[in-house]
Amino acid sequence: MKITNLRSCFSLAIVGAALFNVEHGWAAYSTDHKDSADRRAEAAVKAMTIDEKISLLHTQVGFPFPIGNTPKPDGAVGSAGYAPGVPRLGIPALQESDASMGVANPSNIRPNDNATALPSSMMLAATFDPDLAYRGGKVIGTEAHAKGINVMLAGGVNLVREPRSGRNFENLGEDPLLAGIMGGYSIKGIQSKHVVSTIKHYALNAQETGRVAVSSDIKEGAARESDLLAFELAIEKGQPGSVMTSYNQYNGTYTSENAFLINQVLKGDWKYKGWVMSDWGATASTEKAALAGLDQESGENLDPVIYFGEPLKKAVQEGRVSQERLDDMAMRVVRSLFAVGAVDHPPKLIDINFKAHAKVAKATAEQGIVLLKNDRNQLPLSRTLRRIVVIGSHADAGVLSGGGSAQVTPSEAWFCQRALIMSARSIIPHHL
Template identity: 55%
Template sequence: MKTMRSFLLASVCAVTASSAIAQTRAANPAPADAAARAEATVKRMRSDEKTVLTHGMMPLPLGPNAPPLPAGAIPGAGYVAGIPRLGVPSLRETDASLGVSYVMGLRKDGATALPSGLAMAATWNDALIEQGGRMIGAEAKAKGFNVLLAGGVNLMRDPRNGRNFEYLGEDPLLAGRLVGHAIRGIQSNGILSTIKHFALNGQETGRKFVDSKISDAAARESDLLAFRIGMEIGNPGAVMCGYNRVNGEQACASDWLLNTVLKRDWGYRGFVMSDWGAVPGLDAALKGLDQQSGAQLDPALFFGDRLGAAAKADAGYAKRLDDMNRRVLYSIYQHRLDQVPARPQAPIDIAANASIAEMVARQGIVLLRNERGALPLAATAKRIAVIGGFADTGVVSGGGSSQVQGQGGAAVAIPIGGTGPFAAILTQSYHRSVPLDALKALAPQTSFRFRDGRYLTDAVAAARQADVAIVFATQWSTEGLDQPDMSLPNGQDALIEAVAAANPNTIVVLETGGPVLMPWLHRTAAVIEAWYPGARGGEAIASVLYGSTNPSGRLPVTFPARDDQLPRKAIDGADVLEPDFIGNPPHGDMTLTADYDIEGSDVGYRWNARKGIKAAFPFGFGLSYTRFATSAPVIAGNVATMTVTNRGPRSGATVAQLYLVSRAGKPMRRLVGYRRVELAAGASATVAIPIDLRLLADWQDGGWSMPAATYEMASGDSAEAVGATVALRLPERRWHDQSL
């Protein structure tokens, strides 16, 4: 073990957050200017104008009693009226983090679908994710929207959560950095982005009443830290609170979350909007909620006339109402929404935007297994069987409010069933990017034979007659529903087992919303995780299979080896509740608790480290067609330097990962820094990686605390494969969060 000199704590007095805050503020009007303008406008407001900005509607023709669309509204997620007399623009809102949502085709247009959030996270590429955010923000603006309901950053506490695909993994540093860069890209267009769903919104089962139970310290060291980092980098104009309860209070009426953490401790000056149908009552305003969204879905319009009447009768409500307006106006002015009117712009460059989505997909694909050099596919493979997954039609995408479709809509949409108002949303949709066509384009001399995989005998016969069999396996996920387990649905595990038994050169392409179990793994030659790969996912998959792209994705989540490795045996409530997209309790007195104090802040790979569990594929894992080596870190101040060398035969990219592996003699595992590195064959590069001191600390007594102790850190190829450690003796240090 190599001992380094003491940490130079004088260089980290401002903590690593300060540079991110300064960088973001430089791109926006000075906060004091926006605050002064907001204050002046509030003083000019008439009493009847003070409840205009505090509530919004869904401008969608859903059902016979739907209100008419206001003049200037665009079919989308939400509309908040402006105040023309004061020059305050309306807010025109659209989902979501993966692109401009399709809203069932009501606008008769399409948009560019980025790959899923987990695919984006698997790139570990801050700059690329910011570019993707800039692209979808530009499309939203071009369609006339000025608010994008993006910025999903809930940590993956359970791989069965149906909404994991929207988010950015299980680690607060990785997820926080990436969401911050995505938000910064979106808002570079002069529109506003949210960050969501605040907070601890970890499952869809009973999502409007499940109570997320967790201690203050554990929340601050995990999910809240991801939000905090993202907000420091991205400066989102709004925070969207979640459906769930947190320690007994609805998240959108949680005094602790909204008033104590967000507004007092973090000094957040923007506004909090509710999720659609998440407002429990008028007193949510006193608990910190600033705007009621999609009020048709709530029991009543609380933040309209009722709020106005309360303000006239109660000085506390009157003061709060002014603050609500001040916060909405602050974000409007800071992000220049009044200076850049929301109206349809020039035509969208579909081809250029699709190329960005394809680059994200290429960098996000993770090579999990590659036996006997099965990949990249050799030109000698003249007969290839392509089986299953609608690979002759398109690539699967996640469902719910984040659903994006290109022009013309889905290549195929499979209804899940039901007759309720949201039945149309619950369809398994595929983008118009065809893996089979992309493979044929790269290997025109190869004979491809497709079988849909419905019948094992048919698939096995095709596999036996081929040099290589490629099985496409899909796992569709959606907002509103969780998976009961981590198996592949519709008998696909049995299909892969049978095909692999028939052909030892079987390659599996996974298109999934999160981790899955692989009981057939040992029989396969190669496995790639393609996630939901977006608008040009077929082309990205083919480029990796044939080697025109050297895979560089690294897992942003842990793939468990078994269900019993998880903190909870099942999704809380899954055994007693019927699947319900809305998530309301079946009767008023029903309670449901998700006990996150079990793992606390040790989410994902941290839980495995604490319990001594070995994953099937650990966080940070990913193979390449070349070989990399990373030196032990050299640490000075709050920066670690590591030398990365490409020792293989071709150019490629890897991720230099830095982990805390023990503190005061206690083993632990925390990602404290990372950097994606691209290298030519034989080349080396030394990279500097800032260390976020909060990852070395614990939250205690209202602040961050680093004990006087020996800290050991190491570079790693994954959370389970770390190299030589370096030891640093650090003195005790305590500090508080800085204001945003």
């Protein structure tokens, strides 16, 4: 018994030495994945100071920002969000980029850094092909990893309830089963390349107009059978490292501080282990949000104060937010980085095979354009039919993509495929 205890102490000493090895840092510990992401994250957080924990829980805009004339943060590659990480423990900085259809480059902050522009998520949904969703996710993850990015703000599964909503093109239609499965496979593809993917915007985010004030009021049963079901399915399939809350209120309470959505449903019923971030400028409080389950304030530049900076530290020191809750917040972030391999396989700046990736974009466009195929002539259509009529405003205009944060500056190879999408009207008749 004494010998066993002695060996145990010796083993712990070896682990401790690996944990705090100055030369190799935190990543020297359990890089062979013999320990779970949970245990590694728990040990990392125990080694952190309160300031190091807090540093993981609020992100800046990762490029020069006009409000306050804020320069690009030191260490940021130039993307939507940035947090410095904990370098002494080998925890990488968070380099966060939009979005679901490719790696965005806001305001060309990374000069001439193009990416594969995948077709809209609505078109991806129209393929009904989970494998294409996974392949598209791998394209996004591969390119993000090659650009120094380790968090993609992707995975939009909000159901299309309002046809005029400005971000419908980022989502996967109106059916929760289809949106959940396709979204899950896309997330899974992104994370296969050691890049965290979010799932968003949680939840009931059905419109852009008035999004920061509108309340989506719906009974629990109906919510669980529709929008929440899409999130549940996608989280089960894709295991996203982070969930992004939305701007809107749900039944009168902002989603970023909605204890029912976050604590009860997401972390309680679904046993979600990742971290919950706000949308950019969508954090509304410190104590209320933290206690409701929000783990990270995103885009602090857009908030009147940095809610999860000094105010959170003071709330912990004064006991209004427990030390255990703070540790849980930090652990969730670190755990997701370990779970996808972002710590053990940091991004590498390498050349990208855009021609190969363009083939995935082309395949998605081809399958998504064909809405109905007349196999074995089952439809009462003439075999000589070559033209159909498309009725509606701007029915004659091809729109390559929507705008905003999801806008991707396409690579040269992708331009070779754009004629396929633009000529959808001429392709459809031949596939009826």
